[in-house]
Amino acid sequence: MCGGLARWLRVLGVDASYTPGIEDGELVRHAEAEGRIVLSSDGKLFERRGFTTRRVRGVRLPVGLKLLEQVGFVVRELAIRPAFPRCTLCNGVLQEVPRADVADVVPARSLIWKRDFYRCTDCQHVFWEGTHWRRIRAAEARVLGEVPDGPFVTAPGAKHDRAAPKTTAGPAESG
Numbered sequence: 077m078c079g080g081l082a083r084w085l086r087v088l089g090v091d092a093s094y095t096p097g098i099e100d101g102e103l104v105r106h107a108e109a110e111g112r113i114v115l116s117s118d119g120k121l122f123e124r125r126g127f128t129t130r131r132v133r134g135v136r137l138p139v140g141l142k143l144l145e146q147v148g149f150v151v152r153e154l155a156i157r158p159a160f161p162r163c164t165l166c167n168g169v170l171q172e173v174p175r176a177d178v179a180d181v182v183p184a185r186s187l188i189w190k191r192d193f194y195r196c197t198d199c200q201h202v203f204w205e206g207t208h209w210r211r212i213r214a215a216e217a218r219v220l221g222e223v224p225d226g227p228f229v230t231a232p233g234a235k236h237d238r239a240a241p242k243t244t245a246g247p248a249e250s251g
């Protein structure tokens with residue numbers, strides 16, 4: 077459940093760490109070491125020392141929310157303003173790459189019609205604006221309560237300069 081939330085937050089440009097099956101103590105240490113906000117619906121987790129001593133900040137997700145409702149809750153709670161997306165697979169930074177560099181991985185049809193291509197600097201996965209992106213943007217607009225103002229657009233040179241909160245997704249209450 078929280079893995080899906082982490083992917084969504086990455087779409088919104090949030091530095092969202094997620095480690096499936098991470099042990100609670102390890103999660104809290106990781107959050108403290110990297111200055112991350114822990115997101116979880118597990119009330120027990122927030123009784124741990126890091127939280128009670130306020131060294132680590134946590135946001136408790138209400139139980140029973142659907143995924144997009146969770147995203148909306150976190151966006152409001154942390155006052156997140158969407159920024160340039162991060163890699164939804166690994167949370168890496170996306171970098172614009174020339175068409176010629178991705179010709180071997182992008183289908184010919186997309187290569188002809190699409191203008192912007194991005195490669196994850198960590199896992200090397202290639203992304204481009206397509207029907208999948210449009211669906212994501214439409215859902216994002218619903219979450220943010222906005223009307224989409226066009227396709228995946230970026231301002232050159234202004235991609236990563238806005239500090240977004242860093243988060244880490246903890247376990248769900250049901251485990």
Ligand SMILES: [Zn+2]
Pocket residue numbers: 163164165166167168196197198199200201
């Ligand atoms: Zn990646």
